[in-house]
Amino acid sequence: MTLKASLIVDKDFVVGEIDERIYGSFVEHLGRAVYNGLYEPGHPSAGEDGLREDVLALVRELRVPIVRYPGGNFVSGYNWEDTVGPRAERKRRLELAWRTIETNEFGLNEFVDWTKKANAEVMMAVNLGTRGIDEARNVVEYSNHPGGTYWSDLRRSHGYERPHRIKTWCLGNEMDGPWQIGHKTAAEYGRLAVESAKAMKWVDSSIELVACGSSTLQMPTFPDWEATVLDHTYEHVEYLSMHQYYGNAEDDTPTFLARSLQMDQFIHTLIAVCDYAKAKQRSKKTMLLSFDEWNVWYHSHAADAARDPWSIAPPQLEDVYTHEDALVVGCMLISLIKRADRVKMACLAQLVNVIAPIMTATGGGAWRQAIFYPFQHASTFGRGRALVPLVRSPKYDTKEITDVPYLEAVAVHDEAAGQVTVFAVNRHLEEALPLEIDLRSFGECRVIEHLVLENENLKAVNTERDPERVKPHAGGDAAVDGAKAAARLAKASWNVIRFSVS
Numbered sequence: 001m002t003l004k005a006s007l008i009v010d011k012d013f014v015v016g017e018i019d020e021r022i023y024g025s026f027v028e029h030l031g032r033a034v035y036n037g038l039y040e041p042g043h044p045s046a047g048e049d050g051l052r053e054d055v056l057a058l059v060r061e062l063r064v065p066i067v068r069y070p071g072g073n074f075v076s077g078y079n080w081e082d083t084v085g086p087r088a089e090r091k092r093r094l095e096l097a098w099r100t101i102e103t104n105e106f107g108l109n110e111f112v113d114w115t116k117k118a119n120a121e122v123m124m125a126v127n128l129g130t131r132g133i134d135e136a137r138n139v140v141e142y143s144n145h146p147g148g149t150y151w152s153d154l155r156r157s158h159g160y161e162r163p164h165r166i167k168t169w170c171l172g173n174e175m176d177g178p179w180q181i182g183h184k185t186a187a188e189y190g191r192l193a194v195e196s197a198k199a200m201k202w203v204d205s206s207i208e209l210v211a212c213g214s215s216t217l218q219m220p221t222f223p224d225w226e227a228t229v230l231d232h233t234y235e236h237v238e239y240l241s242m243h244q245y246y247g248n249a250e251d252d253t254p255t256f257l258a259r260s261l262q263m264d265q266f267i268h269t270l271i272a273v274c275d276y277a278k279a280k281q282r283s284k285k286t287m288l289l290s291f292d293e294w295n296v297w298y299h300s301h302a303a304d305a306a307r308d309p310w311s312i313a314p315p316q317l318e319d320v321y322t323h324e325d326a327l328v329v330g331c332m333l334i335s336l337i338k339r340a341d342r343v344k345m346a347c348l349a350q351l352v353n354v355i356a357p358i359m360t361a362t363g364g365g366a367w368r369q370a371i372f373y374p375f376q377h378a379s380t381f382g383r384g385r386a387l388v389p390l391v392r393s394p395k396y397d398t399k400e401i402t403d404v405p406y407l408e409a410v411a412v413h414d415e416a417a418g419q420v421t422v423f424a425v426n427r428h429l430e431e432a433l434p435l436e437i438d439l440r441s442f443g444e445c446r447v448i449e450h451l452v453l454e455n456e457n458l459k460a461v462n463t464e465r466d467p468e469r470v471k472p473h474a475g476g477d478a479a480v481d482g483a484k485a486a487a488r489l490a491k492a493s494w495n496v497i498r499f500s501v502s
């Protein structure tokens with residue numbers, strides 16, 4: 001078979017404006033994400049506040065506009081009050097989600113300080129596992145009320161005169177999962193979520209809320225969970241959450257690379273459920289999606305299962321990412337961009353050390369994992385309008401997933417900058433894919449650069465000793481001829497083709 005694919009990029013075929021918050025990330029009190037990740041007092045790169053500047057520099061490279069905190073499963077046993085005020089008085093707690101000891105040395109205010117240095121907003125989650133309405137309204141008052149009340153004055157007494165103005169709040173985490181502390185039925189959660197939402201918005205009407213959707217597409221309660229939760233919460237929340245992780249434990253790379261098709265289907269179905277709820281409630285509001293946990297996660301499962309409980313900040317979920325993982329992350333990013341009309345927030349889970357694009361050695365260096373690059377490219381160049389991807393591509397079948405296009409692609413038009421960027425993955429493991437791009441609606445086009453992430457070894461990884469085994473180069477061959485461009489997409493590669501357009 002002669003391989004050949006094509007993509008039509010037309011500025012009038014608009015999916016929607018990309019909300020930059022789809023390039024968000026996530027920091028949980030888990031493993032070495034916070035301790036020895038963000039925060040390591042005494043580290044050569046840390047200032048007086050203990051924040052690692054080498055990590056911050058890499059986070060800034062990712063241009064992450066919003067970071068979810070403090071969990072994750074952790075939030076369902078979280079007492080935010082333990083994390084504020086003088087450090088010497090903070091309580092140590094058994095942390096039941098990940099079976100560690102939480103010292104609370106780093107807390108809510110320290111995280112807000114960190115996000116300022118990282119140029120990001122906070123997406124804060126409240127505990128609807130062991131706690132509820134009272135805790136939720138109090139933490140909004142502590143964080144956002146200017147002063148003159150018990151909780152807001154407590155914040156001021158902690159050295160934060162001005163309110164944090166945290167705009168985005170998650171109503172718990174994965175409450176559909178039996179592993180969750182305080183797991184609930186959809187009806188139980190729906191009731192608690194709506195009453196918490198009302199109280200939180202009575203404290204601060206400017207906030208936006210995210211209700212918990214299903215933990216994965218595979219949950220037996222999906223999509224009834226969403227339908228029931230929306231029955232209760234529709235008019236009181238702005239977003240419904242989605243979570244999804246993929247792995248390649250079976251070492252079946254063609255299937256692994258095709259997983260993003262299931263992510264497309266997940267988003268598609270959830271939009272249908274939201275629109276059903278809208279019709280049922282005769283609502284004028286359109287529910288938006290917050291894909292606030294997504295990534296590849298499987299390399300660390302065995303090591304984590306073998307670990308003893310009750311230590312402080314042990315290495316947990318420390319996946320070392322391969323080149324093929326980076327391709328899957330690239331495909332997942334394309335899935336998010338393709339639904340920019342409804343997916344308005346998303347968080348790569350997570351940011352540092354824990355299933356993360358950035359790794360650190362305690363007392364040592366910080367480096368970029370393979371998945372760092374597609375995320376950085378999308379976050380940097382994927383701003384503007386998402387265009388409908390009119391793709392023609394040869395396809396393949398796996399046992400589980402059929403009609404998988406070798407080409408996964410989407411284009412983004414940044415009108416202000418006069419640029420179009422095509423993100424493209426060639427899923428073919430043996431052959432390059434010639435791609436023709438029809439830029440018919442644009443005038444003069446010029447290739448700015450064609451970045452390529454390719455590797456002879458699908459399992460190649462970056463480590464502290466060898467941090468650049470997987471890294472992109474700018475040697476792609478994209479070229480323009482009139483209103484058409486042509487490029488050769490290397491086998492198993494991630495590509496970013498940037499055009500200047502008139």
Ligand code: AHR
Nearest residue numbers: 028072073074173174349
């Ligand atoms: O990101 C790791 C964990 O995955 C989160 O704590 C939880 O929400 C999800 O199951």
